[in-house]
Amino acid sequence: MRRPHHLVRHQDPALLSFPTELAQAYVFDLDGTIYLGDQLLPGARRLVAELRRQGVPVRFLSNNPTRDPQQYLDKLRGLGVCVHPEEICSTVVTTTRWLREHHPGAKVFAIAEEPLKRALAQAGIVLTEDPEEIDIVVASYDRTFDYRKLQTAFDAIWFYQRAFLIQTNPDPYCPFPGGRGEPDCAAVTAAIEACTGHRCRVSLGKPSPLMVAEALRGLEVEVSQCVMVGDRLATDIQMALDAGMGSACVLTGEATASDIASLEPSRRPRWVLDRVDRLVPAGTWQRLGWSEDE
Numbered sequence: 379m380r381r382p383h384h385l386v387r388h389q390d391p392a393l394l395s396f397p398t399e400l401a402q403a404y405v406f407d408l409d410g411t412i413y414l415g416d417q418l419l420p421g422a423r424r425l426v427a428e429l430r431r432q433g434v435p436v437r438f439l440s441n442n443p444t445r446d447p448q449q450y451l452d453k454l455r456g457l458g459v460c461v462h463p464e465e466i467c468s469t470v471v472t473t474t475r476w477l478r479e480h481h482p483g484a485k486v487f488a489i490a491e492e493p494l495k496r497a498l499a500q501a502g503i504v505l506t507e508d509p510e511e512i513d514i515v516v517a518s519y520d521r522t523f524d525y526r527k528l529q530t531a532f533d534a535i536w537f538y539q540r541a542f543l544i545q546t547n548p549d550p551y552c553p554f555p556g557g558r559g560e561p562d563c564a565a566v567t568a569a570i571e572a573c574t575g576h577r578c579r580v581s582l583g584k585p586s587p588l589m590v591a592e593a594l595r596g597l598e599v600e601v602s603q604c605v606m607v608g609d610r611l612a613t614d615i616q617m618a619l620d621a622g623m624g625s626a627c628v629l630t631g632e633a634t635a636s637d638i639a640s641l642e643p644s645r646r647p648r649w650v651l652d653r654v655d656r657l658v659p660a661g662t663w664q665r666l667g668w669s670e671d672e
Contacts, residue, residue, distance in 0.1 A: 407608030410631020421655025490518035509533035547583025585617035
């Protein structure tokens with residue numbers, strides 16, 4: 379459950395740990411890390427600005443397929459964060475690229491909202507709702523999911539025995555500010571798996587290594603020299619651990635200090651932050667005259 383960021387300071391300070399030097403590159407989750415809902419989180423703007431000043435590459439990742447990169451670009455810029463189009467990667471990007479590279483001639487049934495369907499169509503991927511033609515069913519975070527879509531997926535996979543299932547991301551729900559949320563892609567995937575008896579073959583969002591590869595595309599930086607920064611242990615931090623990246627969990631979103639304390643040491647993030655600008659070493663805070671008032 380998400381909590382307002384001002385509650386973070388009441389969590390156990392003994393678990394907090396901060397880096398003493400900058401990494402060679404950073405990959406940031408968005409909601410719960412850089413912003414929460416429509417509110418920029420403390421220190422996020424100045425952190426990104428300072429990393430840019432020092433020439434440190436940054437990338438922004440999201441498992442949410444209901445927004446395309448341009449929408450994220452517009453949101454971040456609207457919040458005052460300096461960001462460039464090539465720095466944003468979402469499951470809209472990874473799903474489209476994977477289909478083009480691995481199944482370029484496939485006919486796809488996308489259980490998805492408009493940003494993903496639009497991206498697939500623009501990439502030349504054939505979309506169809508005819509179960510006799512469908513080669514791949516893409517499950518996604520789709521707030522228009524209904525029985526008709528489930529029936530189409532069932533017919534393509536189970537009855538005609540011609541299609542297989544992939545998913546954009548493995549998240550069971552999408553958290554909202556105030557502790558609420560909505561069923562996410564994993565709920566749609568589970569419904570299709572339950573009625574067809576077929577398992578999802580590929581998941582294209584965090585913690586998949588495909589997401590790491592997409593995030594670091596074009597950067598001449600070793601994965602081990604990058605740090606993944608996020609608020610979700612099962613996706614952000616697990617991806618970092620699997621890939622051999624540095625990991626920093628910020629307590630401004632989903633994860634709590636008690637969640638982290640309950641993990642086996644090998645599954646814990648390298649650093650635990652009460653705010654995202656703790657990535658900047660304390661000495662730099664002092665030199666720049668930063669305080670916690672921002």
